[in-house]
Structure formats: structure tokens, C-alpha cells
Amino acid sequence: MTHVEKSIEAVIFISGVLIAGTILLQMGMYVLHVLLGREIAFNLIQVCQNGMHLLGLSSLGYVLDAFVFYTLLSTVWKTAEQMLASKKMYNRLRARRHPALTDEINQKYGGKNRDFLVISHPAPLAFTMGFHPRIILSTGLFHALEQAELEAVIYHELYHQKHGDPFKTFLLSLFASVLCYIPILKWLQQKYKIIREVLADNDAINRMGTSVYLGSALVKLLKRGNQVQQPFAHVSFTEVSINYRIKRILDPEAEFPLQLPPAPTMVSIYVLLLLWTVFFVVLSQPA
DSSP states (O other), X not given: OHHHHHHHHHHHHHHHHHHHHHHHHHHHHHHXXXXXXXXXXXXXXXXXXXXXXXXXXXXXXXXXXXXXXXXXXXXXXHHHHHHHHHHHHHHHHHTTBOXXXXXXXXXXXXXXXXXXXXXXOXXXXXXEETTTXXXXXXXXXXXXXXXXXXXXXXXHHXXXXXXXXXXXXXXXXXXXXHTTTSTHHHHHHHHHHHHHHHHHHHHHHHHHTSSHHHHHHHHHHHHTOOOXXXXXXXXXXXXXOHHHHXXXXXOTTOOOOOOOOHHHHHHHHHHHHHHHHHHHHHHHSOO
């Protein structure tokens, strides 16, 4: 199943990037046209503007301009905000650094990257954060888990770090937020969160040779309560789809829930078809 799930992950991520990237690229091209006066062929936003002027709806053109600029500024703002929040939080975490455990874990698991940070904190924490992924563990985690359970959690987080999951997750979350009128992006974001955890679980199980330790670690941490949501790019060991992950640990052949939601799918298809129809109509016109 792992190979199939990796394909599903790739399809989900690429679909989200293509849908959102196309729209944001068109908006960016239009902004260049407005600010720099550069003529750009086959731009959907410019076509809409020209159509509004021809129909005598120039006032709506200003609304469209405001909408485009707001979307792009929101994208830039949320990205900068995320980078700043991650930097601030990492600096705060470094102030709680446990030197001995940090050195020990980096020597054992860190390799050349040495991107583990163990912090002095009573709550059991395990997450990977930042655009340059770093793994954060707490002393509370060491006290809560047996050695083999701790090792399974570390392998889980190493998978996230290796594949840059915090950045990918942030990217899909950003798209779902700034392009909320394409509701399928929210669904893709939610499914990506689940599939990335399943793949990280699978990798940890393969490394350990058994699902026992990962499953027991998950149950122990679940009993201690959910971790607090953080405002920076990260992926947490106990934050997403606990029930499904436990089900998969018990039954590795369980199917991944990938049914498309009818209403968001239809709305998204309608919006995208409308945009692409305008694009191809313009493209087919003689010069």
C-alpha cells in the first residue's frame, strides 16, 4: 500500500499546486500589466476587465482590481507572517534547549544535518517545524515513552523532515486560505495532512520492523491530550487523523478515504471551467 499512498500524496500535492498556481500566476501577470503597463497576452483577469468595460460595467472593474490585489497581498503577507512566526518560535525553543539530550539525539539520529532540538518542557512534544525543517522533541516525551517507542516517534519525524512536509503543508494551507472560493483546495489540504502522517507512520514501522512501538506511543500520547495548535509551519506527531492512523496500524490494508465531496467539487469545477473557457475563447480569436 505504501507505493499507492505515495502516488496519492503526489497527486494531491501537485493538483493543489497546479490549481492555485495557475490562478495566482494569472493574477500576478495582471498586476504586472497594471503597475508596469506591460502587455501580457491571454491573461484571464485582463480579459474580464476588458469585458466589463465593453459592457459598461467599469465600476465592477475596480472591484476586480481590489480583489486581485487583496489576494496577492494576502499571499505575500501570510508567507512573511509564517516565516517570522517560525523564526520567533524557534528562537524561543532554543532558549529551552537541553544540551545533553540534544547532543545525544543529534549524534545518534541527526547525521550531517544535526537538526534535532530537545527542549526542557514537561509536556510530551514531537513535531517538525519550519521551511528548513527542524525536529523538536521535549524532555516530557522522553519521560512518557519507552526507548523503542521514542525511536519510532523519531523515525516518524525524520520522514517529515526528509520530505519537507512543514513547507508543503503550509503551501496547501496558504492556497486554501487565499483562494477560498475554490473549495476543493481545502479538501486537498485536509487529505494531504492525513496522507503525510500515514506515510510517516509507514516509514517508522518499516524501520522498526513492527507497528507495536509506534502504536503504543500514539496511544500513550493520545491519553495525555491533544497538543496545542501552533501558528507556525509544522507537522505534529499527534495532531492529525488519530483514529484513522490507529486503524491503519491495526489494519495496514485499510483503504485511504479519498471520496470527493460533491458540493465543493462542483463549485470548484464550475469556477475553473469558467476561467478556462474565457481563456480558450480569447486564445482562439484571430490576432
